[in-house]
Amino acid sequence: MIALAIAQQTIKEAFRRRVMWIFLIIGVFLISLGPVFGFLTPRDSQTVLRSLGLAAILLAGLFVTIVTCIYLIPAEIERRTIYTVLSKPVQRYEFVLGKFLGGFATVFINIAAMGVVFLAMIYFQERRIPAEMFKGVMLTFFQMMLLAALTIFFSTFTTPVVNFFLSFGIFMIGNLTTVTESLTTKSNPLVRGVGTLVHYLLPNFGNFNIQNSIIRPQIEIANEQVFLRNNILYAIIYSSVLLVLAILIFDRREV
Amino acid sequence: MAVATKIYPATVHQRFTRLLPLAILAMLPIPFLQKSLDPTVKQVQKGSENIGQVSGIGNEFLLLPLLGFREAAAGLLWVRCDEFFHSGDYDAILPLVRLITWLDPHADNVYITGAWHLAYNFTDSSERSDRRYIPPAQALLDEGIQNNFHIFDVKFEKGWQNYDKIKDYYAAAKAFRLALETKPIKGSDDYPYGAPLRVHHILAHTYEKMGRLPDALYEWQKALERSEQMMMSKLTEEQRKQVEAAKADMKPGQLWSERAEALLQKFNKDFTTRQLREAEKHNYVTAYQRWRDRYTTEGHSKNNPTRYPAVLMPPPVSKDQTPRPWDVAFQPRIEVVRPKVFKISGFGNFGDGARVEVRIMDWDYKEREIDPKENTFQVDDTQTILQDSISVRKSKFEREMDMSKDTKMYNFSKPYYKIVLSYNPRSTSPHLQDRFGWSGEGLTDSNRSHVYIDRRPELLGTKFIEGQGGEGPVWDGKTIPWDRYGQPVRMIRVTYKIDMEQVMGQKPITEKDIVPNE
Amino acid sequence: MAAAISIRGLTKKYVDVWQKQEVIAVNNLSLEVEEGEIFGFLGRNGAGKTTTIKMLLGLIFPTAGDATILGKPMGDNQVKQEIAYLPEETYFYDSMTGWDLLDFYARLFRIPEPERSRRVRMALEKVRLQPEAWKRSIRGYSKGMRQRIGIAQALINDPKLLFLDEPTSGLDPIAHAELRDIVASLKYEGKTVFLSSHQLADVEMICSRVAIIHKGKLLRTGTIKELISGERTEITVQGKELQNGMLAKLQAIVPEVHMDGEDTLRLTSDDSERVAAVIDLVRGAQGKIISIVPHKRTLEEVFVETVRKEDNTI
The missing domain is CATH 3.40.50.300 (P-loop containing nucleotide triphosphate hydrolases)
Incomplete structure (x- = not known):
């Protein structure tokens, strides 16, 4: 209940920030640009529209998530609003939980907004909305949810600038799934060790990149159910772990 | 200096000892989830391991694909490719095609366009395409088929390239059949259908080219069945009932009822569908007619008591002589007018509209075998091959093959060359097949060495069908095993072996250079 | 409480x-x-x-x-x-x-x-x-x-x-x-x-x-x-005798003495007996008492005093 009030407050504050709107508008703009590119290549306008749209959602979502979540907690400290909140009967864990929920909801609203525009473009072009596109947008959300959790986690003990590079860097490393996976089988024990650690323990953002196969919806993914389910589970479990760690760190944080 | 330790409230310690084990416990399934995801992720992101192989691509470009924007990057590159197509910058296209298909291995249209580009667009100054690009084109299509096995498109393109460009009807039929086996994808809005109707059509035509009429007829029947289903599905319940009623008086074995057809044509608004249906029927009838005339004893000509009653054989010279096949009396002449310029002319009683196929190539020319993993569209620059054809008018043919201008394509770096001139009734036009038969049954040459019989099992055509007045099994409308009921193709072929001096025109090419056909 | x-x-x-x-x-x-x-x-x-x-x-x-x-x-x-x-x-x-x-x-x-x-x-x-x-x-x-x-x-x-x-x-x-x-x-x-x-x-x-x-x-x-607590009294004194040993005598009673020009002195003390002694001394020496103003101390003074004292002792 208190966490929800804080989450609600967090969403309101996030949507006030101009920089978030800039990225959201860029995203929507890129998505609506899809048909223009499609016009350039009559051979496969559908693919261009779909891939560009999903990429725009991912790219804009990435920046929206990072710039939003980086400041959720530091802004409260900088503007001293956190003093008024924590001196009320609000447990620190409730505050962190509220920030996580608010961050997730903000990311969700952003991705959903872009998703709606994207699906509308698809509908405009193809006169129907394929389920695959919906799945693509959904997986992007879970990817961004994990990133949001990571960024908020870091924000409990780093400055926003450090956090930006940290979160962005881990996001990039986490996207090298196929590379890190191949490292786990290398013969050099050091390379193998680092590869295994990175591949299995760092958040693996590459798991969610389903675009390649859904843009060509003719392609059947074997075990698609397992792929979707395990990815969603992965995002939720990993985010929960980050939430708990964030709570433990924030418990000792001097504000 | 001692670090000042902070005094935390008791709840902080309690929460720490309670939640930390929980977090560690929750982390345990993560590696296992990752392990279970790995194979699927690999499948979903197929091709990523190849991205780094393309030389000359900067890291900043690779970053985008690695972030999961692979298909977006591929899409934008494809836009660039399109510009190159328009500006005719064909050499720039190949590395892009390679990169795009590695970035987005499901870009079926890129495989298709890329293979088409390889096979058709690299030409010499007389618009003859460079045959050395055929193996990489085929390998690219094979790769595309492998990566997009669930759709018919790339398989279809492989068939079409073999049908139209390479004229390997066996390979074409194989690819088209593979395309037809593609099942519709259940649950996919995007791809609820398998191979479309036109694959049946082109496969039927392929069988015709192969002289495999029963198979062609079978394919036309399949097409007719499907097109009828498609047309029926568009009708209202009431209209459907009317068509069904009209079909009631059909006899067994009858493929369509004229009354029902008239109704289908009336009820369907789509002009293309209606035209297509008519074309299918026409093609079926034509093929059936040819089969019946050429391979059954029905409608047997009294003048032609041979096993090939419908083949127009020359009338016998005397009464007790049985008709003999046409003697085409092939007499080629090859002259080197300037170094590397071959004037090929001669006589051949093939009939107007026939084409003499010409191949000039390395004596030991062999198609390169392409490792699909290493297919970088490179061709062997030391290889020389020219393929063309010369049309025959009033039994004469003549054409100059200038191989002196395009040194990159024809570099003549080998000591010996092969010139092959041939005429194949299988790939000729129907009115000539009426004279010679599909498999050259009515074709011969007074010079026996010119007659070449291709006995490869996959090229066996339809044998004379017995039962309807002849011998052999009655065709029951099902495809018949290829290797059992076919007949080999008889064709005219002359092979020359020449050396470099002859290529340069320092020594004439004569009949003495003719070697046995391979 | x-x-x-x-x-x-x-x-x-x-x-x-x-x-x-x-x-x-x-x-x-x-x-x-x-x-x-x-x-x-x-x-x-x-x-x-x-x-x-x-x-x-x-x-x-x-x-x-x-x-x-x-x-x-x-x-x-x-x-x-x-x-x-x-x-x-x-x-x-x-x-x-x-x-x-x-x-x-x-x-x-x-x-x-x-x-x-x-x-x-x-x-x-x-x-x-x-x-x-x-x-x-x-x-x-x-x-x-x-x-x-x-x-x-x-x-x-x-x-x-x-x-x-x-x-x-x-x-x-x-x-x-x-x-x-x-x-x-x-x-x-x-x-x-x-x-x-x-x-x-x-x-x-x-x-x-x-x-x-x-x-x-x-x-x-x-x-x-x-x-x-403790009032502070400020006395302003005028007299020709000031140079003749009076200053030393006054300083013996009240340590805080400020000269204001040649013949004027200002003294402050929070002790009423000392204030009375100063008045007696000045009167006995034919001096002129210009004003006797009792001062209430403010918190500000106390604060500044306290902090300055602390800073000086360090």
Whole structure:
């Protein structure tokens, strides 16, 4: 209940920030640009529209998530609003939980907004909305949810600038799934060790990149159910772990 | 200096000892989830391991694909490719095609366009395409088929390239059949259908080219069945009932009822569908007619008591002589007018509209075998091959093959060359097949060495069908095993072996250079 | 009367890891604040006032010592139901309206509707924020209005104990006076106020007891009366005899003697007997007493005196 009030407050504050709107508008703009590119290549306008749209959602979502979540907690400290909140009967864990929920909801609203525009473009072009596109947008959300959790986690003990590079860097490393996976089988024990650690323990953002196969919806993914389910589970479990760690760190944080 | 330790409230310690084990416990399934995801992720992101192989691509470009924007990057590159197509910058296209298909291995249209580009667009100054690009084109299509096995498109393109460009009807039929086996994808809005109707059509035509009429007829029947289903599905319940009623008086074995057809044509608004249906029927009838005339004893000509009653054989010279096949009396002449310029002319009683196929190539020319993993569209620059054809008018043919201008394509770096001139009734036009038969049954040459019989099992055509007045099994409308009921193709072929001096025109090419056909 | 706040040896050390330097923000502070009093916590900027309050509220953690608030250990979540805090220079969520902001804070106390709306209205009325500003966003508020909202958010839970950090600094005189009166009125509602300030005139006017903190150390505590007790009398004397040994004689009685020109002297003393002795001496020497002015000491003087003395002894 208190966490929800804080989450609600967090969403309101996030949507006030101009920089978030800039990225959201860029995203929507890129998505609506899809048909223009499609016009350039009559051979496969559908693919261009779909891939560009999903990429725009991912790219804009990435920046929206990072710039939003980086400041959720530091802004409260900088503007001293956190003093008024924590001196009320609000447990620190409730505050962190509220920030996580608010961050997730903000990311969700952003991705959903872009998703709606994207699906509308698809509908405009193809006169129907394929389920695959919906799945693509959904997986992007879970990817961004994990990133949001990571960024908020870091924000409990780093400055926003450090956090930006940290979160962005881990996001990039986490996207090298196929590379890190191949490292786990290398013969050099050091390379193998680092590869295994990175591949299995760092958040693996590459798991969610389903675009390649859904843009060509003719392609059947074997075990698609397992792929979707395990990815969603992965995002939720990993985010929960980050939430708990964030709570433990924030418990000792001097504000 | 001692670090000042902070005094935390008791709840902080309690929460720490309670939640930390929980977090560690929750982390345990993560590696296992990752392990279970790995194979699927690999499948979903197929091709990523190849991205780094393309030389000359900067890291900043690779970053985008690695972030999961692979298909977006591929899409934008494809836009660039399109510009190159328009500006005719064909050499720039190949590395892009390679990169795009590695970035987005499901870009079926890129495989298709890329293979088409390889096979058709690299030409010499007389618009003859460079045959050395055929193996990489085929390998690219094979790769595309492998990566997009669930759709018919790339398989279809492989068939079409073999049908139209390479004229390997066996390979074409194989690819088209593979395309037809593609099942519709259940649950996919995007791809609820398998191979479309036109694959049946082109496969039927392929069988015709192969002289495999029963198979062609079978394919036309399949097409007719499907097109009828498609047309029926568009009708209202009431209209459907009317068509069904009209079909009631059909006899067994009858493929369509004229009354029902008239109704289908009336009820369907789509002009293309209606035209297509008519074309299918026409093609079926034509093929059936040819089969019946050429391979059954029905409608047997009294003048032609041979096993090939419908083949127009020359009338016998005397009464007790049985008709003999046409003697085409092939007499080629090859002259080197300037170094590397071959004037090929001669006589051949093939009939107007026939084409003499010409191949000039390395004596030991062999198609390169392409490792699909290493297919970088490179061709062997030391290889020389020219393929063309010369049309025959009033039994004469003549054409100059200038191989002196395009040194990159024809570099003549080998000591010996092969010139092959041939005429194949299988790939000729129907009115000539009426004279010679599909498999050259009515074709011969007074010079026996010119007659070449291709006995490869996959090229066996339809044998004379017995039962309807002849011998052999009655065709029951099902495809018949290829290797059992076919007949080999008889064709005219002359092979020359020449050396470099002859290529340069320092020594004439004569009949003495003719070697046995391979 | 029970202690609302009881601090025992509270210490906060910061260690600068890079320069290996130790900074003691609060040094072994012990203090008692009685229930129902307005307690002034005085100190210069950086003296450790805010650090102390933040430790008491559990926002930061002490390195030694202990404290109880309303009988519960500091930082206890339960006790937060009964307390309130107005931090210095808070920006609040300035996109919200005053009403929405208070509604948000009220939700943190789990106050249900319609009680919540009633509380919000009461708090806004109490701090005398014009009703037309209630539904305007805080971004457009003046500094005084923001401080009013700040006090309103502190009153939303009807607390027993309020921590107010510089509530009146930087305000125009009218707003300053109004806010000071609002704080003063809390006393009549039986609330305890822990007022951190360097607005000494305000503190002297509304506080019953004060503590002076300097460089993390508690220097003095006591009631205002105790601190400013003892009148100080200033005598101005004129006479030709001043040069003839009179000065030395006067200095023997009162050490603080200032020359004002050739024949005028100013003397100050807080001892009435010495003042009488000075008068006798001047009269006996035919001198002229121009004025005898008794001076009441101000808290400011006491504060400056205390801090200077501390600085000199170090």
